[in-house]
Amino acid sequence: MGQCQCGNSTESKEKYLAPLKTILEGYEGKQKDLIPVLQKAQDEYGYLPEEVIKEIANRLNLSLSQVYGVVTFYSQFHLEPRGENIIRVCMGTACHVRGGGQVLNKIKEELGVDDGETTEDLKFTLESVACIGACGLAPVIMINDDTHGRLTPDKIPAILEKYKA
Ligand code: FES
Incomplete structure (x- = not known):
């Protein structure tokens, strides 16, 4: 599984997740928003790091396994960094x-x-x-x-x- 790029401090984690929070602001925080949020998050980060998935699950009121279930079902989503x-x-x-x-x-x-x-x-x-x-x-x-x-x-x-x- 890809390593979180956010470092250990709360401050750097917040900074790392700031673009995701901006993405989430554009949605109602409902479960139906999962796929478009995942798509935008992947566009932003290049893949779906664990910290990003946790935050999405949290904000959309889904369990981690529900989010991983969707991410692993669709080949468009990637859990590891991708090449240039x-x-x-x-x-x-x-x-x-x-x-x-x-x-x-x-x-x-x-x-x-x-x-x-x-x-x-x-x-x-x-x-x-x-x-x-x-x-x-x-x-x-x-x-x-x-x-x-x-x-x-x-x-x-x-x-x-x-x-x-
Ligand atoms: S078999 Fe059709 S492009 Fe390779």
């Missing part, structure tokens, strides 16, 4: 048969992370995904909003280099 760049490697059928697995392995090797993990410097998060609708370019990866197609493992280092700067 999100790499999505297509593992759909067309990409798979054209070497998507080797492309994924090369990226894992280059970044030293497994599928679903984030590099220690928080530059990259690696995820394998289902068909992203660009089968004609298989095998395909997306880095943020950029599509890279007709890949071979040897093209990967130069592509990653562009996003390291």
Whole structure:
């Protein structure tokens, strides 16, 4: 689970949670507000740290397990910090048969992370995904909003280099 970034003092915790309090002010504090509040909190913090989830549960009168239940149900929510760049490697059928697995392995090797993990410097998060609708370019990866197609493992280092700067 992600570490709270708020430090230990009450003052720094309050400062850390101030943007969340501003978000919560825009809602009535009802349970129906949970998903939009989680979305805005994630936009603000980049993920959903434990302290943020506790505060949301508290303010919306929900138990922690109810909030975690929603957060873990929807793939849009993240409990760990995410990388500055999100790499999505297509593992759909067309990409798979054209070497998507080797492309994924090369990226894992280059970044030293497994599928679903984030590099220690928080530059990259690696995820394998289902068909992203660009089968004609298989095998395909997306880095943020950029599509890279007709890949071979040897093209990967130069592509990653562009996003390291
Ligand atoms: S299978 Fe990879 S884009 Fe469709």
